[in-house]
Amino acid sequence: MDAVTSAPDPAGSNLPEGPSAPERATPPEGRPGPDVRGASTGSAPFEAGPTDGRAGRRGPLADGPGDAASASAVQGEAAERLGLRTQLVRFVLTGGLSAIVDYGLLVAGMALGLSHAPAKAISWVFGTLTAYLINSKWTFQSDGNRRTLAAVVVLYLLTFGLQVGTFTLIYPFLESWWGVAAAQFVGFVIAQGLATTVNFIVQRAVIFK
Secondary structure, eight states, X not given: OOOOOOOOOTTGGGSOOOOOOOOOOOOOTTSOOOOOTTTTTTOOOOOOOOBOSSTTOBSSOTTSHHHHHHHHHHHHHHHHHHHHHHHHHXXXXXXXXXHHHHHHXXXXXXXXXXXXXXXXXXXXXXXXXXHHHHIIIIISOOOOOHXXXXXXXXXXXXXXXHHHHHHXXXXXXXXXXXXXXXXXXHHHHHHHHHHHHHHHHHIIIIIOO
């Protein structure tokens, strides 16, 4: 009896084979497959956050806290510029009132027999007191703390020496040229203008910033 030789089955690839490694199913084109990140750790699947509309960036929306802070900063700068103009006008008005007090006491003191230096010192004290009381509350809206008070005292002492020293230095020359009345006025304007300029710059930029 002839041996029966079995020919290879051309459909042998359909015969069942042993178990093989599982393969990830490929999703149909155009459909996203399941997100398996975090599956082994039990964490929630990653979800993309909302975009802010800026070239596909992901993150907070455009109206987040950062943009609100930027808008507040811009508004604060505008308010600061308005405040500077207002403070300058109020400072000038206050300076005019305190100058009337200062100049009036200067003339009155010299008319009473005081020499120009002590008369100017006394008039400066009262003129400066007038300016401080008005500027601290009206011009710069001061909270009246001790640091501000101490800084103003030091500034006024420095400008006291600057103003009285300037007036004392230039008054004899002005008197010899134009007489007492003109020397009082011109010397006062120069000394007061210099001290006022220094006062405003320091108070605005340092003390009441």
